[in-house]
Amino acid sequence: MLKIFFILKLFPYSHATLYELLRLTVEHPLKHYLKLRTNRITDQELIAMCRSGKDSGFTELYNRYAKGIYNSISRIVSHTGEAEDILQETFFTVFSELDKLAGVVSFEGWTKRIAINRSISHLRKQKIQFSDVSELEIAAEEAYDPSEQEMFDCKVEDIKRGIEELPTGYKMIVNLYLFEKMNQEEIAMMLGLSPVTVRTQYHRAKKKILLSLKDKLYYE
The missing domain is CATH 1.10.10.10 (Winged helix-like DNA-binding domain superfamily/Winged helix DNA-binding domain)
Structure with missing residues (x-):
């Protein structure tokens, strides 16, 4: 809980918005997906909604990409609990750095790259080394x-x-x-x-x- 409240203090969004994100990622990170609509809102429109503080923008982006991002993490980090933690941390990072998205072509690609880097860092902390060959x-x-x-x-x-x-x-x-x-x-x-x-x-x-x-x- 201490970590969660520390994150809340850092975020430039409302507590209601952040508690909704916590609910999505902490309760069960893989059960909260919306069905795709025929006229789907674009990622850029959702990002604009997030920047204006609208909860629905955060929720839709999470629901749209969390499952695929989790699959990428779990291929690297086998432990389910650790993979879910990395998923949560990834989306907190992404949603706190939306201003860095200017010029980023793909929200999914950007988020997945952050998730993969976090997964690799997690393995390095467990003393798993990657070495060159002769x-x-x-x-x-x-x-x-x-x-x-x-x-x-x-x-x-x-x-x-x-x-x-x-x-x-x-x-x-x-x-x-x-x-x-x-x-x-x-x-x-x-x-x-x-x-x-x-x-x-x-x-x-x-x-x-x-x-x-x-x-x-x-x-x-």
């Missing part, structure tokens, strides 16, 4: 690079389970590449690695997933 390791890995087609000829559910079984670093790179559509240079910058290391670890991750799929008799 030239010898790179050469060995690139000698065999399983194709995406070889992996995705299999059932989606089994592929997802294979990803979940990966070590944390590999899992993060695969999720950022496949689900968040980031390129190797973006992932490298985010994790503080070289693009070559990202590519090498992605190769390793694919091989581990294929080995997992072989155990399920996809391959002879």
Whole structure:
């Protein structure tokens, strides 16, 4: 509660607005979504509503994007409670920094990037390190690079389970590449690695997933 009241003091919006946000994110962050309307208000219109202090703007933006943002977080941070905390913190950050949105093309993309960065910082606090690989390791890995087609000829559910079984670093790179559509240079910058290391670890991750799929008799 102390943290919540501290946040309230920092926010330039009404207490009623902020308590509504708290209700949405603390009670249960995944149950409060509005059904899409035929004539959907644009994100920019909702942001303007937020800036004028209208509760409905905050609520609609949260309902519109919370589920997708949570999915991105949970692919990196497996613990449900920790993922929900990061979701809450992300939206508090976003709603307190709406003035920084000038020139931002996508509210969803901006919010998701904040959420992913918070998730990575959370892992770093748990002493999970991301390290570069040597030239010898790179050469060995690139000698065999399983194709995406070889992996995705299999059932989606089994592929997802294979990803979940990966070590944390590999899992993060695969999720950022496949689900968040980031390129190797973006992932490298985010994790503080070289693009070559990202590519090498992605190769390793694919091989581990294929080995997992072989155990399920996809391959002879």
